Amino acid sequence: MALTEELAALLGPKGWLTEGLEAWQTDWLKMQSHAPLGVARPENTEQVAEVMRLAHAAGVPVTPQGGNTSLCAGAVPGVPGHIILSLSRMNRIGSVDPLAFTVTVEAGAVLAAVHEAVAARDLIFPMHLGAEGSAQIGGLIATNAGGSHALRYGMMQDLVLGLEVVLPDGGVWNGLRPLIKDNAGYQLRRLFCGSEGTLGVVTRAALRLFPAPVSRATALLAVADFETLVRLGAQLRQELGEFMSALEFFSGTGLELALRNVPGLEYPLDTRGGAYVLVELSTAARCVDLGAMLEIALGEAFEAGLIQDGAVAANDAQRAAMWRLREEMPEGQRLEGAQLKHDIAVPVAELGEFIKRMAPQLDAILPGVRINPFGHLGDGNIHYNLSPPEGAAGFGEAKAALSQLIYKEAEAVGGSFAAEHGLGRSKVFFADQLRSPEERNLMRCLKQAADPQGLLNPGVLTGPRNPQE
Ligand SMILES: Cc1cc2nc3c(=O)[nH]c(=O)nc-3n(C[C@H](O)[C@H](O)[C@H](O)COP(=O)(O)OP(=O)(O)OC[C@H]3O[C@@H](n4cnc5c(N)ncnc54)[C@H](O)[C@@H]3O)c2cc1C
Structure with missing residues (x-):
């Protein structure tokens, strides 16, 4: 029996699809992939094991797929004739x-x-x-x-x-x-x-x-620049210790894009800053006064000249509005038009200096390029995303040079060109350029040991060395 017939018999009409596959073939960034043999949607572990056994015996590659929200082309096939293995029916x-x-x-x-x-x-x-x-x-x-x-x-x-x-x-x-x-x-x-x-x-x-926390305290703070942002973040961490559950940041550019493009956002401060911190405390203990704790810490930071302006959420609606500002950073930029995304990390102490130093270098490659860094101040993860100059439709020939520079500089300060989204297929080329042969070979050895035929998600993470190959 041919593989597709065996899969149809094993999985039934809801578990083996060969038509209307666009949603599985196209990911969140609208990266189109090659046409698969079909989409397998097993119901349990035994069926997953049988799909893998049959594919292995037939020498057919398999692409595991979850919610298909990968931002680096990891969950859609890179070559024709794959089986997409969707876990969506195994959701108990x-x-x-x-x-x-x-x-x-x-x-x-x-x-x-x-x-x-x-x-x-x-x-x-x-x-x-x-x-x-x-x-x-x-x-x-x-x-x-x-x-x-x-x-x-x-x-x-x-x-x-x-x-x-x-x-x-x-x-x-x-x-x-x-x-x-x-x-x-x-x-x-x-x-x-x-x-x-x-x-x-x-x-x-x-x-x-x-x-589950029984109380939270949240504040949005405006600061002069990214170097002050780093000092403020460290002071708040020192003061608030284990009660701090989030320490997020975004830029003035990002705020402008979000307020311009995303309907219904509220900006709660009287003045604008060069950068913004969203700090949240939470606790499951009933006898802890987080509000008082936050007030004291913010008072000291104001006195030290680290904060220009700030607001503490008085209720859940205000807290949600502050979080929305941070969470709509990607959407504000997406609605503006073309964008170039980079998910990098730098050592926290370097974050301010890195952002300051990069701006003129990127501007020299593409004058007027708009830089929208936002992300997770507590761990140095920056979504270092770019928009083209005001009025320009795209990045033209500067695209590759901009990404190369950002990734290279992040690695040069002891950071990472791939912080939380992984390599997928789109960053394999950079991994081979930026990481040592020892690191890349160790990964290829692990892959070879676990999957000697190279049938599981080929092209992702370990290569080929150049995606054009
Ligand atoms: C709007 C948005 C915001 C995001 N924010 C963040 C963020 O703040 N932090 C962050 O870390 N990431 C973020 N991401 C990216 C993030 O990587 C994904 O959202 C998520 O981790 C991937 O889950 P998924 O189920 O969609 O996996 P998919 O996209 O389907 O797959 C991702 C990878 O995992 C593999 N895979 C999927 N399921 C399995 C499985 N069962 N077994 C083995 N391999 C499997 C795939 O083959 C692929 O390589 C964001 C993405 C979007 C679209």
Whole structure:
């Protein structure tokens, strides 16, 4: 029997699709991929294992796909004739363990659904990002997602306790132990975090939960420039310690783009700054006065001349309006027209100097280019996104030079050209240019060991060395 017939027999009409595949073939950035053989939508781990076994025997490549929100072309096929393996029907959320603070979920569970399910037990799963209505647990694990609360709770690798993974030949590794401490050899669960669907297909995960906060305190602060921003961030972290749950930032340029293009935004301050900080505290303890704590810390920062203007949210509506300003940074820029996105990280202490130093260098490549850095001040992750000069339709020939410079300089200060979105296919070329041969070869050795035929998500993360090859 041909592979497609075997898959149709195994998965049935809802589980094996060969028509109307546009939604699976096109990702969030509208990157079109090659036509697949079909889309497999298994219902359980046994079916995933059988799909992998059949594909392996037939020598057909497989692209695992979650919510398809990858920002670097990782979840859509790079060559024709793939099977897209969608986890979207495996979205069951198991019962919460309120004694161990864990929940076991299937890989296709959407992040927002996990939030909702555990909220009913006064618990949180503290991963938050703009795509949480679509991104799935398996995709978040495979990209080792970060988001806006990584400063306090870590990235996905810190939130995953155990995993079940189907291997490229159809074998199943059951590592679903919901343990913080498990040092029986290599940390396999961590190896799959950030593996971008190249080593195995995540089918289930045991996740860490935390008590839901009973109070929050949030402020939006305007500062003169990015160097002051870094000093303010450090002072607030020192003062507010473990109560700080988010420390986000955006620029004056980003604010202007968002206010101009996104309807319904409210700017709560009287004056404009060169940069902005959104700070939030939260606690599950009932006898802690976060409002007083924040007021004292802000008072000291005002006195030290670090803050130009600021507002503390008086209620949930004001808090949501402040968060919306930060969260609409990407949308404000998208609605402005062409854009060039870069997800980089720099050591926090370098962030202000980096942003200041880069501006004239980028302007020399494309005069008038608009720079919209925003992101996560607590961990140095900058979404260093560019818009073309006012009135220009695109970046023309300057595009490659702008990206090259940003990635090269981020690496030169001890940062990363790939902070929280991964490499996908679009950053493999830069990885080979910017990281040592030892680092890249070690990754290729791991890939070769786990997937000797190279059938799982080929082209992603490890190569080919040049995407044009
Ligand atoms: C608006 C927006 C905001 C975002 N904000 C953030 C942010 O703040 N922080 C952040 O870290 N990221 C962010 N991202 C990108 C982020 O990487 C994705 O949102 C998310 O982690 C991917 O989940 P997904 O289910 O959509 O995976 P997909 O896009 O479907 O897949 C991503 C990768 O994982 C692999 N994969 C998917 N499922 C599995 C599985 N079950 N097993 C093995 N491999 C699998 C795919 O092959 C692919 O390589 C954002 C994206 C968007 C569109």
